[in-house]
Amino acid sequence: MMKTLSILIACCALGLASGFGVRYLTQPSAPTLAERTGDYAHIQQREQADVVLYSLPGCDACKRARTWLQDNNIAFAELDIAASEAARAESRSLGAKTVPLILIGTRSVEGFDPARWHQLLQTRRPFS
Numbered sequence: 254m255m256k257t258l259s260i261l262i263a264c265c266a267l268g269l270a271s272g273f274g275v276r277y278l279t280q281p282s283a284p285t286l287a288e289r290t291g292d293y294a295h296i297q298q299r300e301q302a303d304v305v306l307y308s309l310p311g312c313d314a315c316k317r318a319r320t321w322l323q324d325n326n327i328a329f330a331e332l333d334i335a336a337s338e339a340a341r342a343e344s345r346s347l348g349a350k351t352v353p354l355i356l357i358g359t360r361s362v363e364g365f366d367p368a369r370w371h372q373l374l375q376t377r378r379p380f381s
Contacts, residue, residue, distance in 0.1 A: 286364040289348060293356045296343070300330035303377055307332050307344045307354040314365040318353040321367050327374065329355075 297303050306322065306329050308315035322329050332340035334352065344354050351363050355370060358377035362369055 286362060286366050286369070287348070287350065288360060288362045288369070290359055291347065291361060293347075293359065293361065296356060300332070302328055302330035303358060304329035304374070305332065305356040306330070307334055307340060307349065307352055309333065309335050309352050312352055315353045318355065318365045321365070321370075 293305070296305055304322070304327055306315075306318060308319065308331055310333065319331065332343070334341040334344050344352070347354065347356075347361055349361070349363055353365055354361060354363050357370065357373040360373050362373070
């Protein structure tokens with residue numbers, strides 16, 4: 254019995270040492286934000302803004318995103334996917350699985366990532 258238990262413990266230790274545990278323990282605690290490239294000009298032209306934010310009421314990350322954009326004097330259009338079936342369908346067609354979803358130039362980013370947004374805002378071209 255002790256020999257079997259020792260073998261089982263050794264196998265578990267070997268599995269952890271072989272990288273299973275290392276991979277598990279080194280994964281980021283937050284999910285990686287989805288970022289895509291696309292042609293969003295038709296949306297930006299329709300909304301008359303080169304920054305478009307898809308959001309939900311009651312979403313804390315959406316509130317932080319809105320506040321960040323306002324605090325940084327970024328002009329943007331906001332589409333509430335709870336209030337508009339068209340906005341909800343559009344966000345899904347863009348591949349979004351979560352909000353906030355922001356369109357900046359030719360990039361879409363899911364989640365609130367002010368550092369990444371700042372980078373994209375520095376290189377964006379206004380819609381035409």
